[in-house]
């Protein structure tokens with residue numbers, strides 16, 4: 001069994017898998033991961049199996065050492081970390097491939113493996129990212145503040161605005177402060193993403209490319225997705241598995 005970690009700035013998704021198709025998933029808050037021994041105790045509560053390898057997609061480098069210590073101490077192995085430069089089935093057509101967040105790398109790997117050589121991926125996490133894949137070439141993308149980040153920014157940056165609960169609104173004109181914020185934080189961003197995707201489609205001739213939404217917060221907007229959008233919550237986990245298959249096997 002393989003143990004996969006998708007370490008995001010808010011949550012870490014832990015997944016046990018044999019085949020990269022089905023996953024036994026647990027979610028922890030990333031800041032709760034403090035030592036390799038605590039991680040071991042936590043994992044033993046949920047998983048009885050032994051782990052063949054651990055594969056980590058991390059965008060929080062200052063806790064990567066915990067996974068290294070865990071792998072050495074409890075598996076007598078080296079933890080495997082996702083990075084663009086080690087995956088050569090995709091051309092990383094950006095200035096500094098080593099700079100691409102591992103979560104974006106695995107989204108792109110899984111998109112190319114499961115949806116074809118062209119795809120547009122939107123990952124709704126702490127930050128929202130858009131990835132452009134054209135002819136199996138990663139052309140780069142977009143980074144947008146996440147919904148919660150924007151609610152917090154308005155709350156911390158003003159005297160009177162409250163921290164509102166995230167709920168999309170089906171109107172574009174708010175009648176009270178909360179709905180004004182919700183429309184500003186969610187509806188305008190979704191509209192901006194739609195506009196950006198239309199521009200990407202015309203600039204890169206990607207008119208028929210699949211549009212894939214993923215990430216913890218995509219659950220929030222699922223009922224607002226247009227019919228031509230694919231909702232794939234396990235995209236990144238499959239990408240970690242494909243990375244392992246391609247680089248460690």
Ligand SMILES: Nc1ncnc2c1ncn2[C@@H]1O[C@H](COP(=O)(O)OP(=O)(O)O)[C@@H](O)[C@H]1O
Nearest residue numbers: 008009010011124125126127148215216217219
């Ligand atoms: N099941 C959920 N329902 C609603 N919001 C969620 C859910 N899971 C995560 N979130 C929110 O989405 C944001 C980040 O989601 P997540 O994908 O876990 O982020 P990251 O990968 O950046 O750690 C956080 O603000 C978190 O509170």
Ligand SMILES: CC(C)(COP(=O)(O)O)[C@@H](O)C(=O)NCCC(=O)O
Nearest residue numbers: 008009059099100101103125126127
């Ligand atoms: C943009 C991100 C913060 C998103 O991470 P997340 O919201 O999943 O925590 C992450 O992909 C990252 O740190 N990227 C590095 C910069 C780049 O990809 O260009």
Ligand SMILES: [K+]
Nearest residue numbers: 008103123125
């Ligand atoms: K993410």
